Amino acid sequence: MSGSEARKIRLLMELRRNGVIDTRVLSAVERVPREFFVPQPFLDRAYDNTALPIGHGQTVSQPMIVALMTQALAVKDKMKVLEIGTGSGYQTCVLARLCRRVYTIERHRPLLREAEARFHQLRIHNVTAIVGDGMRGWPDQAPFDRIIVTAAAEDVPSTLVDQLAVGGIMVLPVGKSGRPDQQVVRLTKTDDGLIPENLFPVRFVPLVAGLPG
Numbered sequence: 299m300s301g302s303e304a305r306k307i308r309l310l311m312e313l314r315r316n317g318v319i320d321t322r323v324l325s326a327v328e329r330v331p332r333e334f335f336v337p338q339p340f341l342d343r344a345y346d347n348t349a350l351p352i353g354h355g356q357t358v359s360q361p362m363i364v365a366l367m368t369q370a371l372a373v374k375d376k377m378k379v380l381e382i383g384t385g386s387g388y389q390t391c392v393l394a395r396l397c398r399r400v401y402t403i404e405r406h407r408p409l410l411r412e413a414e415a416r417f418h419q420l421r422i423h424n425v426t427a428i429v430g431d432g433m434r435g436w437p438d439q440a441p442f443d444r445i446i447v448t449a450a451a452e453d454v455p456s457t458l459v460d461q462l463a464v465g466g467i468m469v470l471p472v473g474k475s476g477r478p479d480q481q482v483v484r485l486t487k488t489d490d491g492l493i494p495e496n497l498f499p500v501r502f503v504p505l506v507a508g509l510p511g
């Protein structure tokens with residue numbers, strides 16, 4: 299077994315110990331090679347349970363957080379999922395293994411181009427990616443069965459709630475950036491309104507409106 303295989307197995311065991319029990323999520327994490335998503339100097343840390351820098355002041359999220367947020371999203375295979383904050387594309391690929399199509403939006407064009415090259419290399423064909431301000435969502439493709447935001451908003455963006463189907467679920471970190479008191483929140487949209495649940499504390503980079511100047 300190669301060193302990276304052994305590290306991957308250790309990571310999967312750590313995810314299980316920390317409450318990732320959905321076998322579809324575990325096998326999606328197992329099948330997405332995280333070494334494709336981290337810059338060369340960090341290759342030997344690709345299967346560490348840590349966030350790593352990807353340039354432009356952004357990070358690829360910690361595998362535990364990716365797995366727990368994906369599990370909370372309860373994605374089924376016929377679903378249409380919107381992701382805000384493509385970054386490296388790692389979370390996108392985990393989602394793409396679990397649903398019909400992922401629509402993903404990133405505000406940094408160079409990051410999106412790199413992520414698209416990875417989707418191509420990994421032969422992941424059920425992702426549609428655009429450069430844009432994810433706070434506006436993707437009105438042409440709405441409604442979405444699931445929405446995930448991988449950058450922290452100070453408040454839940456109401457435009458995204460509007461683009462969530464009734465019966466749909468949205469998972470996002472809420473709170474001030476860099477502060478330790480951000481929470482991953484799950485919102486379930488029902489006929490009678492939104493049901494919010496606080497899931498766990500996190501620290502994400504901020505969701506920023508508009509495109510870089």
Ligand code: SAH
Nearest residue numbers: 358383385386388389404405432448505506
């Ligand atoms: N899910 C990513 C981690 C992303 S870090 C991964 O697995 O690698 C958060 C990303 O959100 C950054 O790339 C940042 O540029 C992007 N982002 C922040 N605000 C945004 C916005 N309004 N619209 C789109 N992307 C945004």
